[in-house]
Amino acid sequence: MSVTGDKQGEGTPVTIRLDADQYKVAAAKPQQMEWTVAVTFLLGLAGFMGFGAAYWVNASNFWLGVSLGVGFLGLGVGMVAWGKYLMPRGPFSESRHSMVPTQAEKDRIIGDFSSRGKVVIERRTFLTKILGAAGAVFGVVALFPLVRSLGPLPKSFSQATTWHKDSFLVKIDGSKVHVDDVEFGGMLTVFPDGDAGGALSQTMLVRQQPPAGETNIVTAPGRETWSPLGYMAFSKVCTHAGCPIGLYQQQTHQLLCPCHQSLFDVGPGKDAVPVFGPAPRPLPQLPLYIDADGFLRAQAPYDQPVGPSFWWRRD
Amino acid sequence: MINALYDWIDNRLNISGGGRKMVNKIFPDHWSFMIGEIALYSFVILLATGVFLTLYFVPSSTDVVYNGPYLPLDGVHMSEAYLSTINLSFSVRCGLLMRQMHHWAANIFVGAIVVHMCRVFFTGGFRRPRELNWIIGMNMLILAIFEGFLGYSLPDDLVSGTGIRISYSILETLPLVGTYLANFLFGGSFPGTALIPRFFIIHVLILPAIIAGLLGGHLTLLVRQKHTQFKGHGATEHNVVGAPMWPTFIAKTNGFLLLVAAVTAILAAAVQINPIWLYGPYRPYVVTYAVQPDWYMGWLDGGLRIMPHWQTVIGGRVFFPNAFWPAIVLPGITFTVLMLWPFIEQRLTGDREDHQLLDRPRDRPKRTALGAAVLSFYFVLFGASATDVLANYLNVSLNAVLTSFQVLVFVVPIVTYPVALKICRELQATAGGGKTKVHNIVIRSAEGGYSAVPSQSRPGDAVPELEPVALDTSIVLPALVGSPSYEAVDRSGLGARAAAADGLGDGNGTAGTTDGNGGAPARRGVFRIPRNYR
Numbered sequence: 001m002s003v004t005g006d007k008q009g010e011g012t013p014v015t016i017r018l019d020a021d022q023y024k025v026a027a028a029k030p031q032q033m034e035w036t037v038a039v040t041f042l043l044g045l046a047g048f049m050g051f052g053a054a055y056w057v058n059a060s061n062f063w064l065g066v067s068l069g070v071g072f073l074g075l076g077v078g079m080v081a082w083g084k085y086l087m088p089r090g091p092f093s094e095s096r097h098s099m100v101p102t103q104a105e106k107d108r109i110i111g112d113f114s115s116r117g118k119v120v121i122e123r124r125t126f127l128t129k130i131l132g133a134a135g136a137v138f139g140v141v142a143l144f145p146l147v148r149s150l151g152p153l154p155k156s157f158s159q160a161t162t163w164h165k166d167s168f169l170v171k172i173d174g175s176k177v178h179v180d181d182v183e184f185g186g187m188l189t190v191f192p193d194g195d196a197g198g199a200l201s202q203t204m205l206v207r208q209q210p211p212a213g214e215t216n217i218v219t220a221p222g223r224e225t226w227s228p229l230g231y232m233a234f235s236k237v238c239t240h241a242g243c244p245i246g247l248y249q250q251q252t253h254q255l256l257c258p259c260h261q262s263l264f265d266v267g268p269g270k271d272a273v274p275v276f277g278p279a280p281r282p283l284p285q286l287p288l289y290i291d292a293d294g295f296l297r298a299q300a301p302y303d304q305p306v307g308p309s310f311w312w313r314r315d
Numbered sequence: 316m317i318n319a320l321y322d323w324i325d326n327r328l329n330i331s332g333g334g335r336k337m338v339n340k341i342f343p344d345h346w347s348f349m350i351g352e353i354a355l356y357s358f359v360i361l362l363a364t365g366v367f368l369t370l371y372f373v374p375s376s377t378d379v380v381y382n383g384p385y386l387p388l389d390g391v392h393m394s395e396a397y398l399s400t401i402n403l404s405f406s407v408r409c410g411l412l413m414r415q416m417h418h419w420a421a422n423i424f425v426g427a428i429v430v431h432m433c434r435v436f437f438t439g440g441f442r443r444p445r446e447l448n449w450i451i452g453m454n455m456l457i458l459a460i461f462e463g464f465l466g467y468s469l470p471d472d473l474v475s476g477t478g479i480r481i482s483y484s485i486l487e488t489l490p491l492v493g494t495y496l497a498n499f500l501f502g503g504s505f506p507g508t509a510l511i512p513r514f515f516i517i518h519v520l521i522l523p524a525i526i527a528g529l530l531g532g533h534l535t536l537l538v539r540q541k542h543t544q545f546k547g548h549g550a551t552e553h554n555v556v557g558a559p560m561w562p563t564f565i566a567k568t569n570g571f572l573l574l575v576a577a578v579t580a581i582l583a584a585a586v587q588i589n590p591i592w593l594y595g596p597y598r599p600y601v602v603t604y605a606v607q608p609d610w611y612m613g614w615l616d617g618g619l620r621i622m623p624h625w626q627t628v629i630g631g632r633v634f635f636p637n638a639f640w641p642a643i644v645l646p647g648i649t650f651t652v653l654m655l656w657p658f659i660e661q662r663l664t665g666d667r668e669d670h671q672l673l674d675r676p677r678d679r680p681k682r683t684a685l686g687a688a689v690l691s692f693y694f695v696l697f698g699a700s701a702t703d704v705l706a707n708y709l710n711v712s713l714n715a716v717l718t719s720f721q722v723l724v725f726v727v728p729i730v731t732y733p734v735a736l737k738i739c740r741e742l743q744a745t746a747g748g749g750k751t752k753v754h755n756i757v758i759r760s761a762e763g764g765y766s767a768v769p770s771q772s773r774p775g776d777a778v779p780e781l782e783p784v785a786l787d788t789s790i791v792l793p794a795l796v797g798s799p800s801y802e803a804v805d806r807s808g809l810g811a812r813a814a815a816a817d818g819l820g821d822g823n824g825t826a827g828t829t830d831g832n833g834g835a836p837a838r839r840g841v842f843r844i845p846r847n848y849r
Contacts, residue, residue, distance in 0.1 A: 020784060021781050022781055022783075022784045055408065055409060058408060061411045061412050061415070061583075061584060062584050062585060063584075064409055064412045064584065065412050065415070065416075065580050065581060065583045065584020065585065066580075066581060066584045066585070068412070068580040068584075069576075069577045069578075069579075069580035069581035069584060070577070070581075071577075072573045072574070072576040072577035072580060073573070073574065073577035073581075075570070075573045076570045076571065076572070076573030076574035076576070076577055077570070077574070078570070079566050079567070079569055079570030079573065080566070080567050080570035080571060080574065081570075082566050082570070083558075083562070083563050083564070083565075083566030083567035083570060084563075084567060087558075087562050087563045087566060088563065089781070090557070090558050090559075090563070090781075090783065090784075091344075091548055091549065091556045091557060091558070091781065091782075091783040091784075092341055092556070092557065092558065092559055092783055092784055092785070092786040093341060093549065093550075093554045093555060093556045093557075093783035093784065093785050093786065094339065094340070094341045094554065094555050094785065094786050095553060095554050095555075095785070096541055096552070096553050096554055096555055096671060098669070099444050099539075099540060099669075100669075147499055148499070150499035150500065150502060150509075151498045151499040151500070151501065151502040151503050151507075151509070152498060152502075152503050153495070153498065154494045154495060154497075154498050154504075155504065160504065172600070189600055191600075197598065197599070197600060198599075198600075199480075199504075199505055199506055199599035199600070200504060200505070202599065202600040236600060240484075240619075240624075240637060240638060241480075241481040241484040241485065241619060241638050242480050242481060242483065242484035242505070243477055243480060243481065243602055243606075244477075244599065244600050244601065244602045245602075246601070246602035246603075247604070257602075258602050258603065258604050258605070258606055258703065259477060259481060259602070259606050260616075260619050260620045261620060261702060261703055261713055261717065262624075274624060276713070276714060276717075277620075277624065277717070278619060278620065278621075278622050278623065278624050278637055278638070279624055279637075280624045280625065280626040280636070280637045281626075307484065308484040308487060308488070308636060308638065309488065309626055309633040309636035309637070310487040310488060310493055310494050310633065310636065311489070311490050311491050311492075311493055311494065311632065311633065311634070312494055313632075313633055314631050314632065
């Protein structure tokens with residue numbers, strides 16, 4: 001059988017043959033394929049009904065998902081098979097046209113612009129300049145609310161943590177840390193009183209046995225009094241990417257950051273110097289003292305910003 | 316009813332005139348062209364499931380106490396965001412399924428984009444005239460990664476909270492403006508209370524809107540420029556060979572949407588993803604072992620891990636903190652080079668011609684080898700994000716694992732390049748290689764060399780491949796009237812108006828109306844394929 005049609009867009013009659021092989025279905029046994037598609041559609045139907053039932057009886061996530069999935073699967077397989085085997089097998093083709101315009105097309109649109117807009121605008125350079133200036137100024141001032149309103153300017157680093165002179169060291173429940181609380185080799189996460197759980201002020205309290213005949217541990221020159229009775233306090237914020245340094249390896253006296261595996265040595269005489277991994281700097285140390293009642297307190301806030309490096313930090 | 320509605324719209328918008336081109340549009344067939352469709356359809360699933368999630372998720376950092384059916388968290392302090400996600404998972408019927416489908420679809424989305432990008436790269440689909448679409452696609456990839464990161468950060472659980480802490484630190488490493496940007500984005504110093512509501516609105520409105528816009532542009536360009544195709548089956552630089560939009564492509568592609576949905580639903584049913592109730596709520600001073608981000612952030616995390624502890628200090632100022640290099644510079648270079656690649660390759664090869672036919676990867680050995688080498692670099696970085704897990708699993712020291720990755724990240728790409736080059740050249744030299752329809756016989760010569768020759772196909776093995784027929788010869792309805800494939804349907808009352816409206820009566824330059832009614836207004840009909848063609 002042949003029919004007459006028009007070549008698209010041109011109106012030229014062209015005869016095509018609908019009985020050409022390309023118009024026949026791809027399946028060798030269409031009847032069988034039709035049944036197959038019917039079965040998959042029925043499976044999909046059953047899946048959706050199952051989903052309704054599963055929802056109704058408040059079934060587990062597994063049955064909800066599987067029934068929904070079977071519903072989609074049945075319909076999906078059926079539709080793909082229908083398209084692949086029961087529709088004209090093709091291949092068909094259409095022609096492709098260059099995306100490059102002809103010179104005539106280009107000339108015409110430039111002509112349109114020039115004849116109407118170009119002259120008008122070029123004669124009014126003063127107006128276009130003011131318009132441009134106003135647009136530019138708007139572009140800049142629009143950034144003020146868009147960016148500047150979002151948050152406060154960074155605090156200077158001394159205000160960044162809530163530690164101050166004479167802060168008590170407290171545990172997460174807010175109770176003060178007493179000199180008897182931690183044994184040699186022990187570790188505790190502490191905060192300044194009033195800021196239990198503080199993200200920047202979180203501090204690792206580690207206790208090591210001071211050298212024989214000494215009461216303090218000296219982690220670095222100038223820190224002679226910072227670690228009374230073997231209590232050393234280091235910022236818990238990693239100097240690499242700011243994760244809390246969660247793991248203390250008691251035997252090697254090392255603190256491990258589980259995010260990127262930086263290791264800091266907090267053994268006697270060590271100032272939490274990084275010994276492995278990407279961290280570039282030691283953890284800042286908090287100078288401690290023990291008051292008359294036996295509570296641990298800060299001599300002063302941290303002497304440098306805690307956490308990772310940034311431009312405005314001075315090293 | 317549908318006909319009447321169509322008529323109503325058509326008479327106001329003239330769909331029959333312009334829409335016909337769309338109906339006849341040809342889509343080339345190849346399995347690798349479906350990868351982009353996976354990305355498209357997972358985006359559809361993300362929108363559908365995401366809308367459901369917004370109805371229950373509460374974007375708030377307010378501290379609340381959980382009292383609900385999940386007993387391990389009973390009485391625990393947490394943010395409202397975390398609590399609402401727990402409720403969504405345990406107390407909203409179907410909520411866990413939607414959450415898990417959303418998360419799986421997100422992973423599939425980014426994965427499909429990456430594989431689609433590789434397909435376009437290795438087949439040269441980015442070449443002129445499609446450089447623009449390559450760039451649009453690359454922007455969608457970047458946004459999809461950000462979108463995914465924001466999404467998994469929203470529940471405010473321990474693992475994602477740690478990720479946000481790291482991202483804050485990374486933002487801070489930007490020279491000059493870093494601290495300010497971090498403060499502005501988070502509304503102050505970390506963690507603050509602004510980040511969850513802000514991340515939420517970026518995740519559910521701003522980025523999806525931009526991605527949807529880019530997606531529209533991506534598909535518009537695809538339609539305008541028509542799809543690329545592989546050589547053979549009559550495909551040339553000047554035609555498109557494949558299946559027409561109606562009905563074949565519509566059936567296949569909608570079926571494929573359902574298949575993507577099916578896989579997502581079954582994964583969400585059977586494979587747990589992001590069980591935030593096991594991680595616990597985020598507390599800034601708590602951290603867990605084995606903190607890994609979602610897969611598409613893995614290369615960045617791996618880079619952070621294996622970067623040596625260097626930082627650039629000039630005059631007492633940290634110009635470039637250590638994390639700046641792997642977290643800002645590496646992705647910056649990656650995406651800049653990728654985006655400019657069409658132009659870089661044009662410069663290298665001098666080839667500035669239009670290309671509608673795709674390359675087989677083997678036919679461009681250098682490009683393929685380069686792509687493989689670069690890909691292997693990112694694979695190693697990805698592996699490096701599991702240093703701690705690998706050290707535990709292999710029972711070797713962390714130092715050994717880390718040092719090996721620092722070496723492998725350079726060695727693997729250097730080895731990959733010549734190997735891939737060699738494979739390409741070998742494949743080129745093998746007749747019929749890669750075509751499964753014809754088996755190869757490998758022959759060993761007396762000297763010990765091997766060669767392959769295509770075998771004779773056995774009867775029934777070969778599927779005859781037909782020549783494409785041009786579809787721009789399409790059929791006008793009146794020509795079919797009276798033919799065995801046309802089934803006339805009497806619609807009295809509609810006939811006259813319809814005939815007058817769409818000008819069927821004048822025959823439109825065809826061989827004349829052959830409808831059996833002899834001059835009576837043409838009746839509307841249904842095009843019906845004769846029984847023997849079904």
